[in-house]
Amino acid sequence: MTSTKIAVIGGSGIYDIEGLEGAEWTTVETPWGAPSDAILTGTLEGIEMAFLPRHGRGHVHTPTTVPYRANIDALKRLGCTDVISVSACGSFREEMAPGDFVVVDQFIDRTFAREKSFFGTGCVAHVSVAHPTCPRLSDACETAARAAGVNVHRGGTYLAMEGPQFSTLAESKMYRNSWGADVIGMTNMPEAKLAREAELCYASVAMITDYDSWHPDHGEVDVTEIIKTLQGNAANARDLVARLPALLGAERAPCPHGCDRALEFAVMTQPDARDPALVAKLDAVAGRVL
Template sequence: MSTKPATEEQIEPVIGLIGGSGLYDIEGLEDKEWRTVETPWGKPSDQLLFGRLDGVRCVFLPRHGRGHPLPPSRLNYRANIDALKRSGVTDIVSLSAVGSLKEELPPGHFVVIDQFIDRSFAREKSFFDTGCVAHVGMADPLCPRIGDVLEGQCRELGLDVTRGGTYLVMEGPQFSTRAESNLYRSWGCSVVGMTNMPEAKLAREAEICYATVAMVTDYDCWHDDHDSVTVDAVVKVMQENASRARALVRSVIPKLGAKRGPCYAGCDRALEHAIITAPDKRDPALLKKLEAVAGRVLKRG
């Protein structure tokens, strides 16, 4: 990632939450207001819920829309991340339902992810295109600073949590075949899900610190002693996980909302040396679309 900035300007964080609509019924959330946020990439999944928790500004986005009308492959990931960026969000906590690929990660377990394998193929994965090319580093795709807070608060709340693991992102909307599930296990993956890519890639391009809490709902279909995945079984555990997730969000937001300097991992400076298209070759129409996510570096020419 990028080098340490010359000045240690203090930031008042704005915390973004992406997840299911059940997460937004949080005790103590004040000044709540659903707002429509327009983006040059189209419509986000839903309106965004703005509010304050213990004085910390936060913005909630229902990933699939309220009532879950949108499947994983039809989410407008670019619009979602752009909407959060132009709403002032500096840190994103992504909560995602997943299947477990390891015996020691049973349903109800939380995993603070540190790696991804992206096997999705039907999604727009970058803000950058012909007329403005950029290559951001993704070796460490998640913000360890946020990960530290998530792990610490999970343990403080007594939640079953594992720090570190690889999230295999599949296209969906179908669940895995048994052969696929065993293949992912042979790769050493911890969990499988359908939503966190290209979400994490786009957050990095937008210079937003991003971390994932993967909430295990089932053992996928590899486990011989458990039934194959069914929607009923997944939904039941999701509902149980939702109350734990709300407690975690309620605990995490005040911690992440404290004033801080730039992210030590450099997530908020990911574009520092990423844009390689010469200024005189850049497409003005694309540059206009990039104003929110890349304005910090594009203004320098």
């Protein structure tokens, strides 16, 4: 058994958790550069917590420039075991309305300008992301959302676009009708892939802010409306996060879905052919198998 340490990646509106003890901002250095910001650490109901502002305080990073590798490495370095992503998304489904939450279980990755792996020339690895989120952690998020009184949908496909612009109408219709996506956002990829490479359980909670541009009664995405909905969503997200320690517990058995053993047979490069410099950078992420 190991001790549970919960990490939350999201907007600054969800970090003001009542009862967070010993809260302090911790600077973490990583071989992949600086994370988006310092990380707020503390304990809630006896469980260690870490909060990472994905875009940095003041929203300084675009979805493309978020240092995803540094963020995941920093959380792993801090000893986090479970990562919950909380992010604003558009909806492609009438029933997934603004204000609702979706516990995502699949992704379509349409990003193209981001580093998507910790591994590379000199140390090659292939992890499975057939099921990119952890069902055990997703169960906890769903239970917490329902207890918080949120209208929550279990399961959904998240289309990750590069951004920072929103979709064209043609794209929105294609993602919804031809591709079968349920929600659209700009930040969960490559975050989910990197979490899997780092052997961290990962769950994604999409907070619906709008209907993207496909909806005939809503027109194009309106940032003012999004911000209004975001404020209500942030309060619900804080409530959800505050309920997680009791649901996950202080002691953590190995993940029944194998998220924490994703690298078991993934590294392909023979030990004598590995690049020592890259192996050194992988100390936190893949030290267990290297």
